[in-house]
Amino acid sequence: MDQQTLVIGHRGASGYRPEHTASAYELAFALGADAVEPDVVLSRDGVPVVRHENEISGTTDVASRAEFADRRTTREVDGVAHTGWFTEDFTWPELQTLRAIERLPGIRPSSASFDGRFGLLRLRDVLRIAEEAGGGAVVELKHGTHFSAAGLALAEAVAHEIDEAGWGRIGRERLTVESFEQTVLGELQATGLDARWIYLLEDSGTAFDLLARLGTAAPGYADQLTDSGLRSLAESVDGISVDKATILPRDLLGVSHGASDVVDRAHAAGLEVFTWTLRAENRFLPRNFRLGHDKAAFGRWEEEFQEILATGVDGVFADQPDLAVAARSAVGGAA
Template sequence: MRRPLVIGHRGAPGYRPEHSRSSYDLALEMGVDAVEPDVVLSKDGVLVVRHENEISGTTDVAARPEFADRRTTNEVDGVALTGWFTEDFTWDELATLRCRERLAEVRPTSATFDDRQPVLRLRDVLDLVRDASLAQGREIGVVLEIKHATFMASLGFDLAAIVHDELRAAGWAAGEWPLIVESFESGILFALQDRGLPARYVYLLEAAGKPFDLVAARGDDAPTYASIAAPSGLDALVGRVDGISVDKRMLLTPDRLGRATDRSHIIADAHARDLEVFTWTCRPENPFLLKEFRRPGGKAAFGDYEAEWALLRDGANGEGGVDGVFVDHADLGVDFFRDGLTSSDRGPSS
């Protein structure tokens, strides 16, 4: 495995609407080590590639009069959301929708590709990655993020069975192709392990809050994400998962002025237990950087992202950096994290 593994986060959404065909094609052409599809479910149990099951911000569904009556309010992971949800549509209906840029104010160029490309299934992405691997003569992996497993179970879906069956049908369940499975809920990871799915398993951790599957099972006694990232929490993960994937703010630990500090020991603590550490999401635009790395030019302008990324690559405490990074701009991620290139190396035309 390359270190750090450079993962195209939903493809290359810095340039194309996330989870669209062109977003994945571009990431693969730019040389990422893996791509990351998020999956939710349709009404008829098809694994659909969307960041969330509420899709008004990433598709044209709100502009489709034939689906106006599908707008509803659902409680997802304990939060009431109003919009259009994948589980209220069959796959044939979802296939008529078109992708839209979720962050149009920050990425107006990507928004010019709105309404051109259909929503994808997991199977479509798996086939794209396999074809690119063969065409380029290199192994390219899939980092599969499973969304809202407990919520989907409440609707009667056996998500572990659906995911395993789909991977097997697509030829990704025999260990032949690089596969990482990740989720903010450990229960779905353990369920897939019990089914014998050969993969590396990564537990996603937010900077705040608690895993919803554990909240559903334990109520107020559920551990926080922060406690899971602490040494005693990591002890409990040894032998259960291969690594953790954390919000980059948990590693940069900004102070009240938005400056990175060296207070985090997550990387060293995890590595001491032979657990990998991934982080998300590396984006160059000002709104996504710590305050000290932002520069003039507004929301769409790039800040001093290389200075922030260097802290993740090298580690703030001399303990070494992360094992994997999720990037929105695939070319910048490959250049910086894998090839060691900076903007000065690429020149003014980059």
């Protein structure tokens, strides 16, 4: 690569502010992020709402709101049962009354001090922040199969929202769309949206849309990461985004022993490669990059970040984007 690795504020600067809030996104750009990542789910009235999951008890104050107590329920999402409050059971005006809270208060007490200060956003709000900052957006489509089964068309709603925000023709240099489900990516691609298309892969398991359609015959993520799988993906997407453990595998003790060849193999197939998530706290680092036993303390993040960047990865998602920018500078800026 002869261009700079993109630093993407993961849900904004979510290491410093409650995720997916205006403050988190604005801070991410102020700290040097090239782009920010809004995750998109849907409200009951089809509004693209920015939350990491459609179950929102861990990132909003909904559990303390007596007027919504009767909406607590158990629902299967992508084959897994979850109990809580779900965005598809609320209208956008109702969701606007909620306040954001820190998802990891024990690890990030400073961020938790901002609990209750910020409301929820819809996608167009994040695109406006990115526009004002002159930066980009990496829009993640969440749970497309789940919403489709509920009668909600995620791709259609997002296409309309992007168009309403004036980003319909902004171009792939600033707009990226990603998902763990190729089905919803294809639906949005079919609208003619001008964007970079990225397919997300877990370190193990199977994409839910493929599992729902093909059952036990569905190829797993490991199959899609073979050389032939990567060549097949290159026919429909511009790149892949993988768990950082796919790039820096860990043994059974949680120790990393160096980088895999996945970035080189994906590049050889004609794919860009992004990775998630760079986080400085010990809890999220391989055991050999930790300092002390405090999970919330920063470990030897510089070494992990730089080792990942040195593989030639095209983009990194970071909770502390300023630290990712510093690591990028340390490895020379060019991926």
